[in-house]
Amino acid sequence: MSLGVTILGATGTIGVNTLNVIQQHRPRYRVLALTANTAVDKLYEQCLEWSPRYAVMVNADAAAQLRQRLQLSNPDIEVLSGVESLIQVASMDEVDIVMAAIVGGAGLLPTLAAARAGKKVLLANKESLVMSGQVFMDAVKQQNTRLLPIDSEHNAIFQCLHGQDKLAARKILLTASGGPFRTHPLEALAHVTPEQACAHPKWVMGRKISVDSATMMNKGLEVIEACWLFDTTPDHIEVLIHPQSIIHSLVEYIDGSVLAQLGNPDMRTPIAYGLAWPERIAAGVEPLDLKAIAQLDFSAADTDRFPCLRLAYEAMLAGGTTTTILNAANEIAVAAFLQARLKFTDIAKIIETTLANLSGRTASSLEIILEDDAKARDLAEEAIQRLYPSHSPLLRTA
Numbered sequence: 001m002s003l004g005v006t007i008l009g010a011t012g013t014i015g016v017n018t019l020n021v022i023q024q025h026r027p028r029y030r031v032l033a034l035t036a037n038t039a040v041d042k043l044y045e046q047c048l049e050w051s052p053r054y055a056v057m058v059n060a061d062a063a064a065q066l067r068q069r070l071q072l073s074n075p076d077i078e079v080l081s082g083v084e085s086l087i088q089v090a091s092m093d094e095v096d097i098v099m100a101a102i103v104g105g106a107g108l109l110p111t112l113a114a115a116r117a118g119k120k121v122l123l124a125n126k127e128s129l130v131m132s133g134q135v136f137m138d139a140v141k142q143q144n145t146r147l148l149p150i151d152s153e154h155n156a157i158f159q160c161l162h163g164q165d166k167l168a169a170r171k172i173l174l175t176a177s178g179g180p181f182r183t184h185p186l187e188a189l190a191h192v193t194p195e196q197a198c199a200h201p202k203w204v205m206g207r208k209i210s211v212d213s214a215t216m217m218n219k220g221l222e223v224i225e226a227c228w229l230f231d232t233t234p235d236h237i238e239v240l241i242h243p244q245s246i247i248h249s250l251v252e253y254i255d256g257s258v259l260a261q262l263g264n265p266d267m268r269t270p271i272a273y274g275l276a277w278p279e280r281i282a283a284g285v286e287p288l289d290l291k292a293i294a295q296l297d298f299s300a301a302d303t304d305r306f307p308c309l310r311l312a313y314e315a316m317l318a319g320g321t322t323t324t325i326l327n328a329a330n331e332i333a334v335a336a337f338l339q340a341r342l343k344f345t346d347i348a349k350i351i352e353t354t355l356a357n358l359s360g361r362t363a364s365s366l367e368i369i370l371e372d373d374a375k376a377r378d379l380a381e382e383a384i385q386r387l388y389p390s391h392s393p394l395l396r397t398a
């Protein structure tokens with residue numbers, strides 16, 4: 001029997017890679033719903049190829065355009081719009097697996113809905129856990145939901161913990177490529193452009209996560225994500241710079257053993273692992289040639305160069321909605337940087353100012369989380385406007 005799949009964020013990097021893996025195993029999986037925000041052309045092409053039952057575009061104008069185009073070619077596809085429709089296709093009965101690959105806080109409600117409906121959730125949208133770790137994990141426990149991490153690092157840790165005595169794990173070593181600015185002159189960082197920040201040396205990713213990788217906030221969000229996924233604390237997680245991105249993470253055990261998961265940097269590996277778990281299926285990924293790679297390097301992460309990493313550790317230690325505030329401020333700052341309204345080095349400053357102006361509180365309900373998320377977004381926007389009242393930080397002067 002084939003398994004019904006909803007892909008939230010189908011038009012993004014993870015969404016496209018998921019369809020690529022499913023394409024290799026077509027009878028095994030059935031695409032029931034594809035979602036996007038505004039990318040009409042891309043979702044239209046995917047609808048022609050996959051004929052899902054539902055296509056959701058969050059943006060109402062985009063949905064109207066898609067509906068009109070599909071009326072001629074595929075009138076059976078129901079085109080929906082709005083966040084409620086994302087929730088609907090993430091939790092409907094016919095769905096077995098939900099790939100949660102929307103970027104940012106927009107992914108929280110449908111991903112949580114999938115967890116609450118007891119679907120097998122493939123979690124790429126790390127922001128869900130950063131925003132609402134306790135609420136999310138409570139839903140997972142209550143429904144006995146199978147939650148499989150798709151972030152390559154967490155997928156590696158999951159594999160290294162599998163079948164082991166979890167209590168015997170001493171430390172998680174979370175690897176990081178260090179992004180495009182690992183060795184960039186510190187004084188030149190203020191002038192890097194969005195294009196430079198998005199040119200990741202090892203991974204092809206969406207623009208927001210690419211900037212997060214460049215500031216290393218991505219690694220910070222991953223530390224928080226790992227705490228929730230593996231029920232641990234930040235002091236048991238060490239970030240290890242590993243520029244080749246071949247070892248995706250490691251777990252150190254009390255007997256001195258260190259287990260690692262290796263592979264070429266290709267998201268189809270964790271996606272295939274998540275789709276088929278506990279089995280394994282082919283992913284179309286090139287075999288790893290260690291002889292050709294020859295050398296693997298490691299070093300400590302530099303929190304002076306990457307203050308966002310320090311802020312994320314501090315936020316997780318503070319607990320409650322502090323990580324919600326961190327995530328919201330980061331999203332606003334990154335969006336402003338991508339619009340050339342903010343310098344690269346201002347991203348950490350805006351987050352720090354927002355954290356200083358809004359105290360976290362116990363994250364006991366979704367309402368509280370969404371309230372602090374909204375407040376933090378407003379405060380971050382105000383901080384940007386105070387920094388650059390004219391909206392002109394004179395970027396690209398390098």
Ligand SMILES: NC(=O)c1ccc[n+]([C@@H]2O[C@H](COP(=O)([O-])OP(=O)(O)OC[C@H]3O[C@@H](n4cnc5c(N)ncnc54)[C@H](OP(=O)(O)O)[C@@H]3O)[C@@H](O)[C@H]2O)c1
Pocket residue numbers: 008009010011012013014015035036037038039040058100101102103104106124125126127150151152203204205206207208209267
């Ligand atoms: N890319 C990677 O290698 C990678 C690795 C690990 C984890 N992740 C995580 O996976 C998630 C997706 O990353 P990505 O690189 O695939 O991002 P991406 O390429 O930017 O794609 C984002 C997807 O989310 C949709 N989207 C954007 N804003 C939305 C909104 N407000 N409401 C509903 N849908 C919205 C986009 O639709 P449109 O196309 O219409 O804008 C697109 O389908 C992120 O949380 C990221 O941290 C990614």
